[in-house]
Amino acid sequence: MNSQPSALNRMARATRNLFLFIVFVVLAGGAAYAASLLNMRTYKLETRGLDLVVLRGTMIPFRFAYYQPPDALQADAYAPLNLEGTPAAPNGATFGDRDQLDRALFGVIEGLLRPKLASDDARDLETAADLVKRAGYLRGLTADQNATLKKLGSEFAYYVAQTRLQEARRELEEALTQLKIAADTDGRHRDQANAMLLSVAPQVRELATAIQETSAIALGKPPAGNRIPAPTPPAGNLIPAPTPSPSTEAPAAIPAPP
DSSP states (O other), X not given: OOHHHXXXXXXXXXXXXXXXXXXHHHHHHHHHHHHXXXXXXXXXXXXXXXXXXEEEEOSSTTOEEEOOOSSHHHHHHTSOEEOTTOTTSOTTOEESSHHHHHHHHHHHHHHHHHHHHTOOOHHHHHHHHHHHHHHHTOOOOOHHHHHHHHHHHHHHHHHHHHHHHHHHHHHHHHHHHHHHHHHHSOSTTHHHHHHHHHHHHHHHHHHHHHHHHHHHHHTXXXXXXXXXXXXXXXXXXXXXXXXXXXXXXXXXOOOOOO
């Protein structure tokens, strides 16, 4: 008589334990899934070598991988950033959304960008161009950061303009040199080169001199006293002076009567 209740009790305990186990597995699975979703929304900045890399959480909790957005422009924004030995990067910092990540990343980019803008080195200006473009892809910036980016962009535009004007001046001077070589050489384009040289040389000299003097003033230097010399005209003017036609010649003077 006592064996039947005992069997029922064991069955009841087994059923209860199985139910509790299933509840535990479901809760643990739900917690793991929630942790995975939360981890996937988490971003992290980490220093690896000389680069600052952007990581994003995976479906495995507490595991991160390189963040690689499908959009090409966004991929450029979050590509590894060369810190050039700067120790001020927020190594190991985590962020709950991409806006927070963008704001922290902009702070690093701004710290790298400002010394580049103060440099006269062409390589630094090229790096500054990349940094300004990269910062422009960050969509989560604050209003103050956007204003700072706009100001930095205007400063960069000034340096770019100076660089391009100097390059244009050198190209113009080189063009005049090549025209003079062509005009001094007995080639099939000698006449055309001579005509072009005599036509554009004064304007090119004036423009090149204006660029040189403007750049000197911008750098706080007095303009050079000597202007860019005019190229020496080629030997033998190949453009003959126009001969007046008979119809346009002045009539001979009529002698006065005695």
